[in-house]
Amino acid sequence: MDQTRNRPQVVIAGAGFGGMEAARALARAPVDITIIDRHNHHTFQPLLYQVATAALSSPDIAWPIRSILRNQKNARVVMAAVTGIDVAKRIVHAGPVEVAYDFLVLATGATHSYFGHDEWAETAPGLKSIDDALEIRRRILLAFEHAEIASDSAKRQRLLTFVIVGGGPTGVEMAGAIAEIARHTLRSDFRRIDPGAARIVLVEAGPRILPTFPERLSAYAQRSLERMGVEVKTDSLVTDCRKDGVILKDGRIDAETIIWAAGVKASPAAQWIGTETDRAGRIKVGPHLDVPGHPEIFAVGDTAVLADPGAPPIPGIAPAAKQMGKYAGRLIAARVAGRAMPAPFTYRHFLDLATIGRKSAVVRRGRLQLTGYLGWWFWGIAHIYFLIGVRNRFVVALNWFWSYVTFRRGARVITER
Amino acid sequence: MDQTRNRPQVVIAGAGFGGMEAARALARAPVDITIIDRHNHHTFQPLLYQVATAALSSPDIAWPIRSILRNQKNARVVMAAVTGIDVAKRIVHAGPVEVAYDFLVLATGATHSYFGHDEWAETAPGLKSIDDALEIRRRILLAFEHAEIASDSAKRQRLLTFVIVGGGPTGVEMAGAIAEIARHTLRSDFRRIDPGAARIVLVEAGPRILPTFPERLSAYAQRSLERMGVEVKTDSLVTDCRKDGVILKDGRIDAETIIWAAGVKASPAAQWIGTETDRAGRIKVGPHLDVPGHPEIFAVGDTAVLADPGAPPIPGIAPAAKQMGKYAGRLIAARVAGRAMPAPFTYRHFLDLATIGRKSAVVRRGRLQLTGYLGWWFWGIAHIYFLIGVRNRFVVALNWFWSYVTFRRGARVITER
Numbered sequence: 001m002d003q004t005r006n007r008p009q010v011v012i013a014g015a016g017f018g019g020m021e022a023a024r025a026l027a028r029a030p031v032d033i034t035i036i037d038r039h040n041h042h043t044f045q046p047l048l049y050q051v052a053t054a055a056l057s058s059p060d061i062a063w064p065i066r067s068i069l070r071n072q073k074n075a076r077v078v079m080a081a082v083t084g085i086d087v088a089k090r091i092v093h094a095g096p097v098e099v100a101y102d103f104l105v106l107a108t109g110a111t112h113s114y115f116g117h118d119e120w121a122e123t124a125p126g127l128k129s130i131d132d133a134l135e136i137r138r139r140i141l142l143a144f145e146h147a148e149i150a151s152d153s154a155k156r157q158r159l160l161t162f163v164i165v166g167g168g169p170t171g172v173e174m175a176g177a178i179a180e181i182a183r184h185t186l187r188s189d190f191r192r193i194d195p196g197a198a199r200i201v202l203v204e205a206g207p208r209i210l211p212t213f214p215e216r217l218s219a220y221a222q223r224s225l226e227r228m229g230v231e232v233k234t235d236s237l238v239t240d241c242r243k244d245g246v247i248l249k250d251g252r253i254d255a256e257t258i259i260w261a262a263g264v265k266a267s268p269a270a271q272w273i274g275t276e277t278d279r280a281g282r283i284k285v286g287p288h289l290d291v292p293g294h295p296e297i298f299a300v301g302d303t304a305v306l307a308d309p310g311a312p313p314i315p316g317i318a319p320a321a322k323q324m325g326k327y328a329g330r331l332i333a334a335r336v337a338g339r340a341m342p343a344p345f346t347y348r349h350f351l352d353l354a355t356i357g358r359k360s361a362v363v364r365r366g367r368l369q370l371t372g373y374l375g376w377w378f379w380g381i382a383h384i385y386f387l388i389g390v391r392n393r394f395v396v397a398l399n400w401f402w403s404y405v406t407f408r409r410g411a412r413v414i415t416e417r
Numbered sequence: 418m419d420q421t422r423n424r425p426q427v428v429i430a431g432a433g434f435g436g437m438e439a440a441r442a443l444a445r446a447p448v449d450i451t452i453i454d455r456h457n458h459h460t461f462q463p464l465l466y467q468v469a470t471a472a473l474s475s476p477d478i479a480w481p482i483r484s485i486l487r488n489q490k491n492a493r494v495v496m497a498a499v500t501g502i503d504v505a506k507r508i509v510h511a512g513p514v515e516v517a518y519d520f521l522v523l524a525t526g527a528t529h530s531y532f533g534h535d536e537w538a539e540t541a542p543g544l545k546s547i548d549d550a551l552e553i554r555r556r557i558l559l560a561f562e563h564a565e566i567a568s569d570s571a572k573r574q575r576l577l578t579f580v581i582v583g584g585g586p587t588g589v590e591m592a593g594a595i596a597e598i599a600r601h602t603l604r605s606d607f608r609r610i611d612p613g614a615a616r617i618v619l620v621e622a623g624p625r626i627l628p629t630f631p632e633r634l635s636a637y638a639q640r641s642l643e644r645m646g647v648e649v650k651t652d653s654l655v656t657d658c659r660k661d662g663v664i665l666k667d668g669r670i671d672a673e674t675i676i677w678a679a680g681v682k683a684s685p686a687a688q689w690i691g692t693e694t695d696r697a698g699r700i701k702v703g704p705h706l707d708v709p710g711h712p713e714i715f716a717v718g719d720t721a722v723l724a725d726p727g728a729p730p731i732p733g734i735a736p737a738a739k740q741m742g743k744y745a746g747r748l749i750a751a752r753v754a755g756r757a758m759p760a761p762f763t764y765r766h767f768l769d770l771a772t773i774g775r776k777s778a779v780v781r782r783g784r785l786q787l788t789g790y791l792g793w794w795f796w797g798i799a800h801i802y803f804l805i806g807v808r809n810r811f812v813v814a815l816n817w818f819w820s821y822v823t824f825r826r827g828a829r830v831i832t833e834r
Contacts, residue, residue: 040562040831057474059828066606067825076608079562079831097566131832145457145496149514189483191493398812408484411476414457414496415548 007032008336011092011101013082013269015042015065017318018301018325019107025329027072029336031103036094038081040064043130044387046318047396049170051133052259053177054141054185055403057411058130060396061387082108085272087294103296103332106269106283107325110302110316113265113280120241124258127170134415136259140178141414143257144186147193154254160198161255163246165238166262167204167211169354172221174259175202176357179228184358185409201231201253203246205262208234210362212315213352217362220371224356238262264316266303273297278305287344289328298331300324306345314347318386323347355379358404424449425753428509428518430499430686432459432482434735435718435742436524442746444489446753448520453511455498457481460547461804463735464813466587468550469676470594471558471602472820474828475547477813478804499525502689504711520713520749523686523700524742527719527733530682530697537658541675544587551832553676557595558831560674561603564610571671577615578672580663582655583679584621584628586771589638591676592619593774596645601775602826618648618670620663622679625651627779629732630769634779637788641773655679681733683720690714695722704761706745715748717741723762731764735803740764772796775821 008031012019015037023033041062050056069075080094085104092099112126125135140162147159164175179200186195202209202225208218209225209232222232233248240247245254266281275291276284283291283299284307291297292307301321306314314320327345334342351365361375370378380400387393403409425448429436432454440450458479467473486492497511502521509516529543542552557579564576581592596617603612619626619642625635626642626649639649650665657664662671683698692708693701700708700716701724708714709724718738723731731737744762751759772778778792787795797817804810820826 040558040829057476058830058832059474062830064606064829066603067829070605077606078566080566096568130830134832141457149495149497151513186483188487189481395812395815398815412457412481412484413475413479413547415475415551 008102008332009034009100010103010105010332011036011099012105012107013037013092014107014109014267014301014303015039015077016045016107016109016301016321018109018321018328019105020065020068021322021325022105022107022300022329022332023069023072023075025326026333027074029074029329029333031074031332031336033072033075034078034099034101035065035069035075036078036080036082036092036097036099037065038079039129040066040079041130042068045128046383046386048127048130048133049173049177051130051411052127052136052140052174053181054137054409054411055177056396056399058134060392060399062130063392082272087273087297090296101296103335104298105325105328105332106273106291106297106299106303107301107321108267108269108303109321110264110266110280112260113263114260115263117241120260123243124165124241124246124260126260127174128264137411138414139257140181141412144190144193144195144198145414146256148190149192156193157199158244158254159256160193160195161201161245161253162198162257162259163201163203163253163255164259164261165203165241165246166260167202167206167209167232167234168261169210171202171204171259171261172209172225172354172356174261175200175225175230175232176228176355176360179225179230180357181409183229185412196229199231199255200229201233201255203236203238203248203253204232204234205237206234210354213354213362213364214369217364217369217371221354221356221362224360228357264302269299269303276307280305288331288341289324289345298328300328312347315349319350320347351382353379353382425519425749426451426517427520427522427749428453428516429522429524430454430509431524431526431684431718431720432456432494433462433524433526433718433738435526435738435745436522437482437485438739438742439522439524439717439746439749440486440489440492442743443750444491446491446746446750448491448749448753450489450492451495451516451518452482452486452492453495453497453499453509453514453516454482455496456546457483457496458547459485462545463800463803465544465547465550466590466594468547468828469544469553469557469591470598471554471826471828472594473813473816475551477809477816479547480809499689504690504714507713518713520752521715522742522745522749523690523708523714523716523720524718524738525684525686525720526738527681527683527697529677530680531677532680534658537677540660541582541658541663541677543677544591545681554828555831556674557598558829561607561610561612561615562831563673565607566609573610574616575661575671576673577610577612578618578662578670579615579674579676580618580620580670580672581676581678582620582658582663583677584619584623584626584649584651585678586627588619588621588676588678589626589642589771589773591678592617592642592647592649593645593772593777596642596647597774598826600646602829613646616648616672617646618650618672620653620655620665620670621649621651622654623651627771630771630779630781631786634781634786634788638771638773638779641777645774681719686716686720693724697722705748705758706741706762715745717745729764732766736767737764768799770796770799
């Protein structure tokens with residue numbers, strides 16, 4: 001991009017929903033964009049749990065960032081991890097690469113939070129990336145394999161116990177999907193164990209699962225999970241995650257497989273630029289998503305929070321990140337063009353969605369609340385619609401149709417770690 | 418299977434083409450079958466190079482062994498690596514598992530051979546398993562990513578050089594596929610490098626590539642590759658594989674990515690049972706694929722060779738392994754039923770097939786020789802036909818059709834090692 005060095009340089013850190021929308025919003029602006037991401041792919045995070053549970057394979061929901069941007073000639077992609085930012089010189093350091101910026105969009109998202117117990121990460125992996133999903137898939141499938149050849153029954157029972165910590169949408173989706181694998185997909189596959197006898201426990205610290213949904217939908221989700229054979233433990237605080245099980249405040253569960261869906265914290269973007277954060281590590285941004293004292297730096301998505309304590313909270317979901325990314329991109333385009341500053345960012349909430357299993361999901365849109373079959377169709381169509389690209393939509397729809405008809409899950413390949 | 422312990426116990430080590438055919442041939446026999454494999458999946462090896470080159474994703478060509486055998490109730494699957502065999506007590510040891518046998522089929526295949534230079538494995542991975550394919554894919558895609566951000570031109574050139582060692586079908590397929598990625602798939606994806614300028618070198622120690630094919634087809638394949646921009650170096654012996662390149666007898670090639678397709682050696686099955694082998698480590702078997710002195714042990718596929726020096730050689734390809742596996746299964750069924758011993762094994766050679774790239778393949782069947790477009794269609798239809806299962810056939814056909822029309826490769830996700 002050296003030949004156009006006189007054009008404003010925009011650096012976008014992170015190619016998730018926020019970063020990609022920011023790039024797209026700048027497609028026609030006379031700027032040079034550099035997107036930096038440590039992965040080569042954009043991930044459709046809402047369907048990660050389907051990769052983790054072998055319903056989809058990773059290329060179904062992850063696309064090379066370069067492919068998505070191949071026709072956007074003002075954008076280049078750097079696959080590298082951001083290691084620091086020099087706000088005085090306006091340079092982003094990403095391993096061996098240095099990129100100068102006039103505008104910077106921080107969209108590096110969030111990661112799991114173990115509430116100060118990072119040592120739990122090894123025994124209780126979370127689900128934020130394709131690599132996480134493949135690791136969880138490996139553990140789930142290996143647990144059944146090892147149970148089949150286990151010599152004593154205590155070990156077998158521990159191998160067939162799956163604990164999911166955290167009753168938000170991801171936890172609910174994982175619990176439902178593992179129940180389906182055990183009760184349907186693997187039913188005829190083993191000779192010594194009965195996969196249907198697997199114990200699946202969803203542990204939630206608060207009084208109900210799906211706490212951001214109306215109580216009626218939480219209750220519906222819990223009933224649905226229980227019908228599928230999932231034990232739902234609310235008001236249950238995890239005090240330790242060990243190799244052989246989970247310690248709760250009031251007991252323990254022997255389990256080989258623990259999945260962490262309980263908490264997130266922001267990426268370390270705030271530390272790179274030395275700015276104020278909330279307790280979850282999110283950068284406190286002004287009404288234009290700008291970083292205080294740095295009108296050239298914006299933060300969007302899971303790594304940002306509005307500083308105004310009176311602002312309504314923005315949930316950590318894909319549509320919110322997309323809206324923020326788009327806003328930041330448009331604001332930069334306006335600034336570059338010398339146009340008036342847009343009005344402050346306002347978040348528009350469309351809907352709350354969580355799927356529980358085959359034919360069962362909960363949806364809220366304003367006063368509309370859907371459950372069961374109808375909710376499930378709504379969920380499926382919404383996700384297919386938002387997948388990028390005609391082919392991926394079609395392949396995912398085909399895979400789902402196939403799984404729906406046959407109960408099979410195609411992506412049950414255990415790869416090495 | 419304890420309740421039927423009085424039925425003859427058949428153990429099949431290895432769930433490749435040979436092992437799976439042996440199991441299938443015993444589907445109606447009054448025996449209990451245990452298939453032992455260290456992977457949970459059967460791999461369609463002829464298309465591994467397409468996973469390595471991001472055209473297909475791993476679940477397209479790998480299926481859980483359990484799924485394939487779910488309806489064969491006399492077969493159980495143990496996912497474990499064979500660690501030894503006690504031929505006196507007739508017990509197979511596989512990690513923590515011990516399995517007693519009355520009949521044993523050794524079908525553990527082959528692995529890469531570095532001709533005594535196992536230290537090359539790290540720098541020049543071979544292509545025998547899904548894990549190998551994913552590792553090679555990771556290296557190929559990362560080479561382009563790192564070239565894009567490389568600061569000096571010598572490093573960039575080294576990153577954009579790909580050496581494939583070995584001019585057999587796998588080497589030819591890999592070279593052709595990498596050329597297609599560079600010249601077509603990635604053409605518009607980068608901003609600083611021109612992927613089309615990548616140097617792809619196919620190195621063969623002998624005088625011509627595809628040495629088992631007629632000379633006319635070898636010459637055709639070489640011309641096709643050269644038209645695609647692949648350098649073909651015949652009579653070129655590799656003397657070292659280093660981190661930064663390949664040393665040849667008469668020069669060196671600086672390259673970040675080296676792929677080994679030069680030699681195979683048998684799995685250590687012969688050592689487990691302490692029997693005689695040929696130089697490639699294959700068990701010398703009698704005319705009934707039986708191990709000398711052990712009429713209850715059979716060896717099939719890449720891990721076996723007919724002891725009779727006058728027997729025509731059996732190539733290391735999928736149809737040969739399948740024929741041998743089927744024969745061993747039928748022979749065991751005959752023995753169990755008290756029927757007459759079948760006639761000695763004879764191999765039927767159907768065809769030689771190698772694909773070079775888009776619209777180009779070579780096929781020989783008896784006196785029939787096909788090249789170019791026609792060969793390519795023949796190759797594609799043959800492979801689709803032999804894929805297991807309706808869905809996989811359809812998904813692979815769909816993926817190929819899509820790649821063919823768009824030049825895109827869907828599975829370009831770089832996962833962690």
